[in-house]
Amino acid sequence: MLTDFVLQRLDAATEEGAEGVEPVYWRLYRVLQDAIFGGSLEAGTQLPPSRQLARELGISRNTVIRAYEQLSAEGYVRGGVGSGTFVADTNPDRLVGSPYNNKSRASPRENRAGMFLPRATFSQRGMALTDGAGAGTRQWGAFMPGVPDVRMFPLRIWSRLSNRALRRPSPELLSYAVGPGYAPLRTALASYLRTARGVRCTPEQLIVTFGIHTCLQLIAYMLCDAGERVWMEDPGYWGVRSVLRAAGVDVLPAPVDHEGLQFARHVRQTQTGQQPVPRLIVVSPSHQYPLGAVMSLARRRQLLEYARSARCWVVEDDYDSEFRYGSRPLPSLQGLDEAGRVLYMGTFSKVLFPGLRMGYLVVPEDLAEGFTLGLAEIYRGGQYLLQAVMADFIAEGHFVSHIRRMRLVYAERRQCLLDAIRSRFGDAFPIQDEAVGLHTALRLPTGCDDGAISAAALADGVITRPLSGYYINRRHRQPGLVLGYGHVDPKDIPAHFDTVARAIARHI
């Protein structure tokens, strides 16, 4: 089929090419190059072996090799001796772009001129990572979701504790780490998690990491082999998708409703043999990201029961549930688990500040030793000096009082944003908000282009995230805007939301 396609176009190229002065390899190169740019040859397609294509086209093998080499030198294809030649992903705005970068799409010709990245150099998984990049290039400013008000972190207290730790640290605090984390930090954390989050754990079950990403990567390595199946929420956190895909597991999205993850259909399919039992099911039950649902107790029980019977693992991402306004925070899913099938991930990014890059993992007792070894092999352990400061910060009560203080601050800002939305739009657009966390999701009418709205708001200086960008399954996509209020001064919220509202009005 490819041969027919090339033959037709080779003939056409010969006709176009004036007196046929172009050598055959060059014509072949141009035909393939155009096919790659035009999209007729998709990224990842394997080209026929040079010997085969030469025979089928009735030209010499060296001619084909030369054309392939030219394509390879320019980054249109990749491959090596014996490993086959594959069409590279040559769409440059996908490499630097993302749903959030809001770069305008260039025409193929402009793409070609603007192609500055050597696409053929990156691996397929490297390209998948950068093509689907979720991390934005701006991480501070209204209404960037998920960012706490770092300006209110008690740096003076932190500085004092830090100086104390630096005064006469034992060499072990400065050297290579041994074990799953600094013991006093694990003790302080276990006690906090038991009381505040209903997590059933001992310090021995805690592993201290560089954040949720590292927690999930370690889980994927330790519990899943490449090609094994993982279910995740759709829409969901882009970081979960990126980390899991890079780790080679097969990510299957599952839809989300007001009770959280809808896994019933997937479960039936595993029972009828239509799909394999997953190794992991990754959920954010306390505050679904980004839609905000709190998983119902019925759904929690179903999930735990399925995990128990199918012997798969549930990964609970509890990233910001400390900030629950009005009622007491729901206890963790882990606390309901009688069968030891839940791995609980937490982070200091939301409750303290993201630049700490510190998170933690609670694993079932019998996994702790293996995870500790894996941590040392993959990351060479942690930052015990920093962990010692954190241990004191928690043990001396600063952690809990900071959370308590910020809960009031964020509650006011949330109300302020909800008021701004209502005063501008009334009840025209549903707001998805369960009074938890640092962000809210504003739904927009089906069919409207939330990417364009987000871009327009950004042009006027306000960051938002288009809801559609959080979906893996295109058929589930719903437009909307995810708005973070945590780090925005309440007095500025109405004006910033007016900017967003103008962008919405222009696009509806």
Next chain:
Amino acid sequence: MLTDFVLQRLDAATEEGAEGVEPVYWRLYRVLQDAIFGGSLEAGTQLPPSRQLARELGISRNTVIRAYEQLSAEGYVRGGVGSGTFVADTNPDRLVGSPYNNKSRASPRENRAGMFLPRATFSQRGMALTDGAGAGTRQWGAFMPGVPDVRMFPLRIWSRLSNRALRRPSPELLSYAVGPGYAPLRTALASYLRTARGVRCTPEQLIVTFGIHTCLQLIAYMLCDAGERVWMEDPGYWGVRSVLRAAGVDVLPAPVDHEGLQFARHVRQTQTGQQPVPRLIVVSPSHQYPLGAVMSLARRRQLLEYARSARCWVVEDDYDSEFRYGSRPLPSLQGLDEAGRVLYMGTFSKVLFPGLRMGYLVVPEDLAEGFTLGLAEIYRGGQYLLQAVMADFIAEGHFVSHIRRMRLVYAERRQCLLDAIRSRFGDAFPIQDEAVGLHTALRLPTGCDDGAISAAALADGVITRPLSGYYINRRHRQPGLVLGYGHVDPKDIPAHFDTVARAIARHI
């Protein structure tokens, strides 16, 4: 074949089992369990589907399923519906052990009694990570290799710079990181690397990470797909092996001589099509770990020429070459590279302290943007507050003066250890030491058990690492002891070495 094996033993079990009171599923379970323990069924072997085995043994399928379930519940096999049943790795002292843990090998029965880890829960790659674990459970004390004297780090200066950074940090320093690292740190580092290490780079080529492990993992993700080939030094750093294997690449060891990596044979095999061109070649040219060779200029040129022509990448691990005694440090391999094929990895673990967990990567210009995106997706960026302190530490000259001071300290300790070795053994054992770094390798006669010697020394309180543990290819294995002198008080070196010498004498 397996069926015959099982049939024979089932009969035997029936005869042994008195009146045949044991149910069939239990006998089948025992036969398979014994075969797994005895090693007749190796880890990773796939058991026949229950339907097939039932038919071949002439028993009911439910009986086979029940036996498999029992084996699975006890961790002897792993697998799920539709994905096949595989023999798990049930050797517990490999899970918690390593060449350095020096646990005595228990008999199979003791293994069985001592089996406390649910082996069937971990993935194959998770088990490979823990089975081959290289990180020891003690990281401080004579003669743990690769550990600097963290007690001499100028904590007071660090504390002062840290307080200054904490006084009024911009929110961006505390929030999620954007980009490849804090810009002033990349500027300071680029300038240092150009001057001190002959690295040709601009700040735009620098990516700040959590250390060498993270550098290498990012490289493996961005440049290699699962199953692609990487060459590494044998013996080499266990961390390189662990990170690469977890990332799913195919690690091929290559021997090392006094000029560094011997890759000529591998190169010939790629040219004759006997093996694929590697995507990466990972080397430590300034100070081969652990043997100490400095790669010759001729070998460097050959390596760069091969990388250029084969279009593969060279990863230069330059972990401790700042400490070169006597002569000027050799410039980096990266500085010789005209073709942009070298990725240079550095760390602050040796020059400052390991607990910082900070390293950096210099990539060719055209890879920088892709690597920056990958960094954000996989790790969610870095610790800009800590990076700001480091930037000041370098910019104000403390970095270079600490290195200069420590070079004298380590030179004295190295001499002290070499003297101790010579005074004890004369020239009986070759010492592999090129006057660089923080460790030296003492070769022992072929056939002697360096693991037992290391265990004996550890029992007397002195840490050493058996050289044989650093090899991937068992046929290359040479016995010896890797001895770190960096953090050992010179007055204690002779006594500690006497302990090692006694352990050697007892085993030769």
